[in-house]
Amino acid sequence: xxxxxxxxxxxxIIAEMNxxxxxxxxxxxxxxxxxxxxxxxxxLPPFQxxxxxxxxxxxxNITDR
Numbered sequence: 191x192x193x194x195x196x197x198x199x200x201x202x203i204i205a206e207m208n209x210x211x212x213x214x215x216x217x218x219x220x221x222x223x224x225x226x227x228x229x230x231x232x233x234l235p236p237f238q239x240x241x242x243x244x245x246x247x248x249x250x251n252i253t254d255r
Contacts, residue, residue: 196242199227203246220246 203223207216220243226232227239234242 196238196245199232199242200245200249203242204249207246207250216250 203219206223207219210216210219223246224239224243227234227242228236
């Protein structure tokens with residue numbers, strides 16, 4: 191899977207995360223986004239969701255996943 195294929199999703203997650211300041215809230219948003227990507231209509235396989243979430247963590251410099 192190419193990162194460019196998921197760029198819109200990654201940018202959407204980052205935009206939502208940037209609106210929140212607290213780390214605990216960001217972690218909850220990550221969990222919510224993972225669940226959203228697992229459901230229809232997206233229904234991505236787990237390895238693609240992991241790939242997207244790793245990129246989000248990298249761009250936001252979130253530690254303590």
